[in-house]
Amino acid sequence: MALHADAHDWTLRTAHNRDEMWELADEDGIREARLTYPSGWLFLTRDTATRELVRLAAATGGEWEAEELAHELDQSEETVEQSLEYLVALDVFREEDDAYRPNAESVVAQTAERLRVTADEHGSEDGFHDIASPEAVRLMLDALLSMEMDEKITQDDLHELVGLSRKSVWMHVERLANLGILVESGDSYVLDEANPVFGNVRALNAAVLGTALSP
Template structure:
């Protein structure tokens, strides 16, 4: 599959290259390193074009040409051509004779829809967008994917793990507590292991990696 390891200039993060990500973090900062070695979660939420295509595939059927998709998403075809190709490789869309159809059997799309539903149940206005759109939220979730569930995290810890400004993290960490992902513990936070929202973030991360790295 085209997304193996470093397709399209993306190197999906695995246990085999995690040390390379941290080495890059020492040189260029943790934010840049996470984006250069994205988890499955970050790969699927990396830009507006990819996120909107995932939402569309998870929510509806139908068949579109590239120009029709561009109109549906109010973007130029050039802005999401690469994202669409990647999502075809991940089996989120099927392509035949220039027409694109959401794949109803896609584990990635099905998990993205479950994430939207569970986030909506916790009061999100638009579950997938609320979690996937703000960069601070995306990167904090990415960091939490590799944290032990009993670790307590201060906002300074999150700053070191994510690399964004403390103000940006302060503004968005409340969203993760409202969604049931984090629970306050004194001046720190711990992951709520029973959180269905975070459970679906983990499942989505695994679905992308499993699909991308499968033979």
């Protein structure tokens, strides 16, 4: 499944190409492989412009030109236009006469807002930002999306699964524990699949993939 915008071609990860991701991991490392074959979750949170546009679409109405959005987000206009192309393809924004407005009916934007609210309710200061902005956190969540319920996982396991340093994993894993996504079990963690924050991460991943697959 691919999304196209100008010179970029993103292949979203599905059950059909997951083996290709792992083959690439053997050559270029798991971090690069995950970013090359992003889940819906990683695709939507991959860079600052896209994350901030999703937050904006989830929180407000209005209509903007790309130049206005670039100024609002303190990003280059080229970067914002590229992110907007993908978000229009995912039905998060609608474009008409070079103006962009959030789609109030967007399943992706609605799910992103539910994730923000739920994370805030679980003690986060800025729900969507706190779990989508640090690379280590969003990569760990990406790895957890494919975990089995009750499967134990250590910090070393997470290090191997995301391809970041042990220090980076150690510095950020507590955020997932504080949100109740990971529960300490001896020297390991267990994923709490009933946790509503993780449930909304999973729902957001499905919303992106489902929208991309729609005719």
